[in-house]
Amino acid sequence: MNDVTPETFDVSVADRLAAEALIVDVDGFEGPLDLLLSLSRTQKVDLRKVSVLQLAQQYLAFIEQAKALRIELAADYLVMAAWLAFLKSRLLLPPDPTEEGPSGEDLAAHLAFQLERLQAMRDVAAKLMARDQLGRDFFARGVTQQVERVRKVEYTATLLDLMQGYARIRTKDEFRPFVMDRDAVFTMEQALERMRGLIGFAGTWTDISTYMPDGWNIDPGRWRSATASTFAASLELAKEGKVELRQSDTFAPIELRRKEPRGD
């Protein structure tokens, strides 16, 4: 990582630029570290060999000049100035053995490290941006094809549906003189009778709700009655060995199918 871009300007140009930078404003720099990095460019190519002392002096001079020009300085810059002044004194005065804390050299080394790291990040950022980029140097597919979610609807009907449908049409205006005493009750006998007639067509598993009498689903009371009796009738038929029942899970639909008499 020693390929830090060497400044090719001669010193006078660099000096001029530094002077210009002063006149412009501090906003041109991305913070005090950036300013320090810029100042260090006028010194050495290798950031590891930068004279931190000299750098501190340059920075402080810069701040003084900015103050003289009444440039508004962000707090960051002043904090850095104070710290660099402290560092400068540490570096210039002989170390005081009674004093605790890091030596001036340690602090200077760390500052040099920070500068080098910042410079390194800038270099790799430039390398990164110089890479071939998607949409600029290489390209993705122009015509993309979405994975289609094909929603296929399959309509089903059972033979029972078909017959019930037909029966419904054939009987819908038939006159029925039959009167029930308690028309909100569908008795188990009624359910049994109804189901006995129907189970002959129930060769496949069918939800027992299919066997509910037509028209009983409008009034909740009648629906409850019909549900109870249909369920009871299913159990009765299962007991008689005429049908088989199954339910996959608690509260899942109960299914019924005709039991083939082949066993016996």
Add this chain to the structure above:
Amino acid sequence: MTDTTESEIEESLFEAPPMGEQERMVEAILFATAEPVTVKELNDRMPHGADAAEALVHLRKRYEGRGVNVVKVGDAWAIRTAPDLGFLMQKETVETRKLSRAAIETLAIIAYHQPVTRAEIEEIRGVSVSRGTVDQLLEMEWIRFGRRRMTPGRPVTFVVTQDFLDHFGLESARDLPGLKELRAAGLLENRPPPGTVPQLGEGDVDAEEETEEGQSELFED
């Protein structure tokens, strides 16, 4: 790559890139462009002296039998998924839905009365049959068109299909339980749903009588 010899023929000031290169170029352009690209556009975009038409011939051959192919779309060219791999671009989810009451009734009437005309279905149901219902049944291939009636207007008739029989596990439409069996099974015992006004439709007694006869007549073919 078969480049140099081919391109050497070009004696233009700017030498055209070797054919292998041109093929790569056409490949990249067809890949990245959203629209099919004409030979002219290809030539315009490629370096001077390039022959996109020839490069296309090579490229097309290269993609023969591959997962994507170079295809002509109108007078332009594009890369497209090989037709046999279309299934990879779809994720199928099957949803089962109960057939509507109208569809079931219509289907039942066709099954019991086939061949039956739309007017007859409407007469039996007492309501008009929507186009969608018939279309749905046709699409499901449970019904199909039968012979036209030799009556004025020569209306089309509907009959049920083998698919229908297969679905309901019937050998023939004749195996459908007759009215008597329906009655015996209690299916004709239904009272009109409470709350619905009894309909004074066309006399059903006749209709019923007619049915029996209609049915036998019907299952001839």
Add this chain to the structure above:
Amino acid sequence: MTDTTESEIEESLFEAPPMGEQERMVEAILFATAEPVTVKELNDRMPHGADAAEALVHLRKRYEGRGVNVVKVGDAWAIRTAPDLGFLMQKETVETRKLSRAAIETLAIIAYHQPVTRAEIEEIRGVSVSRGTVDQLLEMEWIRFGRRRMTPGRPVTFVVTQDFLDHFGLESARDLPGLKELRAAGLLENRPPPGTVPQLGEGDVDAEEETEEGQSELFED
């Protein structure tokens, strides 16, 4: 055409299609999308028993030196035009938003130091990171939040995304240019400042202790 054999194989539940076929399938799927596709997604879409990883090896080789290439992006795969042909694609070039210097530097720091906290970014840049900069990078989906640091305050960390890798043509974060050199030079270490260096971020002595560990963890995948 070898249809029959192919479809026969497809029908068999347990036998995977021949490798040549699998290669075609991967080819078709990668061609159909602009986004990189993971091996898992490929396998999910291909018939049972297929081995997309192996098919990819063959396919990648097949496209070597061609106008489009099979490239790895993180743990996913994509087809991209060969970079040397970019000059043909002026029409396809998308204007990317110009990134500010701050954004570029922040991005680089996240890429090379990930997972990295905002305080660490600020320490490296020596200046506070504006909210807008991070937001812009998040919005471009070049960075995302990583795991929180297990230090006081549990600060969020940032890491780069697959889109970032895709955009810069990187197989993984390990392939970042100059990464090895930076590491060898110790410039990716988070060296605790001795004593009282003015810190712009909140005190991260704790955070820093953990960083080393976090980092090695990072470039492992």
